[in-house]
Every structure is written in C-alpha cells, then in structure tokens.
Amino acid sequence: MVQPRIIRSYINGADYTATSGEVFADINPATGETIAEVEQASAADVEIAVAAAKAAFKEWSGMTGAQRGRILRKAADILRANNDEIARLEVLDTGKPISEALVVDVASGADCLEYFGGIAAAIHGEHVDLGGQAFAYTRREALGVCVGIGAWNYPVQIACWKAAPALACGNTMVFKPSEMTPATAICLAEALTEAGAPPGVFNVIQGDRRAGQMLVRHPDVAKVSLTGEVGTGRIIMGDAARTLKHVTMELGGKSPLIVFADADIENAVSATLNANFYTQGEICSNGTRVFVEKSISAAFQKRLAERTAKLKIGDPLDPETHVGALISEGHMHKVLGYIEKGKAEGATLVCGGNRASGAGLDAGYFVEPTIFAACRDDMSIVAEEIFGPVLSLLEFESEEEVVARANDTEFGLAAGVFTRDLARAHRVVAKLEAGTCWINNYNITPIEVPFGGVKQSGIGRENGLAAINHYSQLKSVYVELGDVATGYPL
Ligand code: NAD
Secondary structure: OOOOEEOOEEEEEEEEEOOOEEEEEEEOOOEEEEEEEEEEOOOOHHHHHHHHHHHHHHHHHHOOHHHHHHHHHHHHHHHHOOOOHHHHHHHHOOOOHHHHHHHHHHHHHHHHHHHHHHHHHHOOOOOEEEEOOOOEEEEEEOOEEEEEEOOOOOOOHHHHHHHHHHHHHEEEEEEOOOOOOHHHHHHHHHHHHHHHOOOEEEEOOOOOHHHHHHHHHHEEEEEEEEEOOHHHHHHHHHHHHOOOOOEEEOOOOOOOOOOOOOOHHHHHHHHHHHHHHHHHHHOOOOOEEEEEEHHHHHHHHHHHHHHHOOEEEEEOOOOOOOEEEOOOOOEEEHHHHHHHHHOOOOOOOEEOOEEEOOOOOOOOOOOOOOEEEEOOOOOHHHOOOOOOEEEEEEEEOOOOHHHHHHOOOOOEEEEEEEEEOHHHHHHHHOOOOOOOOOOOOOOOOOOOOOOOOHHHHEEEEEEHHHHHOEEEEEEEEEEEEOOOOOOOOO
C-alpha cells in the first residue's frame, strides 16, 4: 500500500506544519481508501495564520489595483497550465467524474481570478459635487483580513470564488477548505505565491469545524464568507456577530425547475439531467423539484427516464463516467435514507433508488440516479435538501399555482423556467423567490453574473461586480474649499 501523503496548512507563502499533533484521513470516496493524512490546525496555528494575513494586509492593500490584478491573472494562467493535475486531485477528493473536473472546476476558478484580476484596477470610489464651495469623494477600501470557509463539492472553485474578489479589493485571506476535500486549496495558494503574491496574502488553514470556528471568532478578522449548509450559516453568523463581522453566506437550496407545456421538451430534459445528476447531484443550486405541466408530464417523464438509464455510473477517473461517488459513506446513507422516505411517503420510484454496486463500485459510495414521480409538496424528498442524485417530479396545471408552490419553501437559491412564451418566462421569473434564475437553461454560472441566494439560502453575492461590494467598504471624505461657517463669535 502506498503511504498516504501529508496535507498541511499553508501560511506566509509556504507549507506549514501544524502544532496540534492531530491528523485526520482524506478519503477517496470512490474507493474508501485513505489517500492523504491531513494535519488539523491548532489554536496556535490559527493565530499564526491570522497574524500572517494581518501583517501582509499593509503591503497588499497599499499596492495599486493594477499590480494586484496582474498577480491574480498570472495565478489564473498557472491554474490553467496545471488544469489536468488539479482536476485529478479534485476527483480523488470529491468522487466527481473527471470529464467534469477537467472542463469545469479549475476553469471556473481560473475564470474568476482572471475576471477580478481584470477589474482590480477599476475598483474606485466616486466624486460628489457639493456646489463649488465643497466637494466630497468616497474611497473604496479593503476590509482587512477575510476568512473563507469552503464546502466539499467544488473545492478549488469555491476557494477561487472567495479569494479572487477579496484579493482584488486589497484584502488578505485565510481560507479553510472542507475537511473532506483539503487538497486543491493548496494548489491555489501555490499558484498565487508563484504569481508574486507576497507571503501572507492567501493562507490555508486545514481542519474541521473547530478550526473554522476559531477563525470566525477571531477579533482580527473583518469578514467571513461561508459556502455550506443553512445550519452552519446560522451558527457562523452568530459567531461573526460577536465582533460585527461582515458576512457572505452561500448556503443550501431546494430549487424549482418549472417546465411549461410549450417548452422544447428535449432541452428541458437535458437541463433536468444537468440540474440533478451533475457532480452526482451534489450542487447547491440543483433544480430538484421538477414541476412539469400536467399535459406533458407523461411524455416528459418517459424521455427523462430513457436518458437517465443511459448514464454511466463508474470510476470517477474513467473519462466515460457520468455519475461518480458521493462524498462520504455517511452522506451516501443520508441520501439512501431519503430514497427510503420517498418510497414510504408514497412517491413512485421511476428509476434508480439503490446504492450502485458491481465491478469497481462496491468499496465506494455510489448511488444510482433516482427519479421519483407522483410527488407531493409535503414529502421529505420534496421539502428538504438531499444533496444527491435524487429528483422529484411534480405536476402542475396553472402558472399561478406553480409559482406559489415553487416559492413555498424556506430556501431561495435558484430557479429555472422552460417555456417558449417570452412574456410568461419573464413574468414568472419576476415572481420567483430565488437569487439566481435561468430561462430555458439551468445551472449555468458565468463569472460575470452575480450568484447567491435569498431567504434561508444566503446573504450577499459572489461573482460579478456585485462581489466587490461585499469585499470592500466606503470611506466618505468631505473637502471644504471655502471658510468654515460658524455661529460662534470670532
Ligand atoms: P457544511 O456546512 O457541513 O460545512 C461547510 C464548511 O463549514 C466546512 O468547511 C466545515 O468544516 C465548516 N464548518 C462547519 N461548522 C462550522 C462552524 N461552526 N464554524 C466554522 N466553520 C464550520 O457544508 P458541506 O456539507 O461541506 O457542504 C454542503 C452544503 O453546502 C449544502 O447544503 C450545499 O447546498 C451548500 N453549498 C452551497 C453553495 C452555494 O454557493 N450556495 C455551494 C456549494 C455548497
């Protein structure tokens, strides 16, 4: 057996050996094997990381946006040049198919570095005319040390989506990847260092929630950006509130995908597959509540089942694989538990429904792409986030009805509408309570477009120019050109 490698934290531009003496296993979910041992950061390590980021802030925030942007764009080039190797690490950590990781995960992270690198020089305040005797201006200033905390489904992308806007604005960052997927945040850290980021600008702390909590509670941290579950978001917001930190919360969802009878069915089925089985269903914005207008529901279901049956479950490193392994044994059992609940609550199992077994699958955490029909809004599989390859088909008869049912959830991350009726598409989208909507497509997240949730799905936005507002603050400066008016005697 190959000795598992050691994954460490990364502080001040170099690998950092934790002082805790505690390690945990990084497991390949496709095989159940330990592929690395990860050093859990101690309180002392967290202190050192935050101190490094604090020390680096002066130099980094003092550079011009153009200088910072050049470094971010160079880091994007380095990630792209190492795309295949980083994608492979991502597959070993996450269990997602290599066919996805090769074209999406690293590329999306690099796009983000390039985008915010490109606009770093254009981040500025405004001039406010006050009528000749005075004027004011605003300075758009960095916040300070920002903490990023990642989920395990898109590790390198999440690290880039947080680091790029933060660093473009002149902040420094301590990033804690999910303990399930510790490998690729280090690739980003190394790329930034190679691109010329001064030591301490981007640091990585490895560890579970204990490390995250210490970072969130640290008085020298100005902002926390989390990607994770709603419950985690509530706890972190509470901890961040102790010192009134800024927060961005990218949380869970149970998003509706609405297919009207006039839609292009083949496209709607394609989008439904993307919206449910990409990354084996472990995507926050997935359209897992698929509302189909009654008159086409039988035809839609037939075509969806036919195409789902062709999906190949297998070794995530095999380029032919469409559906990889779920992140952990515990998560697999959670997903299988929901499937059992769906059956018990009276939904009709159309396909899937089991742990996938057979050659090469038995040691891993594979679940068949699963479709339930005849679902009701009050079923657990319809109301709760499953975060696996399980979709619920729901029938509707009117626009008004479907909008009300789509919105009848605590979540509000995303939504999709398929129709050829342009007026209806925009009318429905305007009424949907979701931070990101797609018309005649699903789960497309270009870096130029703000992404985030409403209701319990989140606060703040990543990507697009909107992210700049969440990583900077305004200072207003009043400038007097005349005399100081006063009622007091001279
Ligand atoms: P999680 O909430 O269990 O963990 C997320 C991160 O928070 C991990 O790094 C974890 O170590 C850390 N953490 C947990 N408790 C903490 C605490 N008290 N203080 C500080 N850090 C703490 O989520 P997960 O299981 O890793 O990811 C799946 C969830 O993430 C799903 O709900 C999914 O919808 C959501 N998600 C959202 C988005 C989005 O952009 N909205 C994207 C991807 C995933």
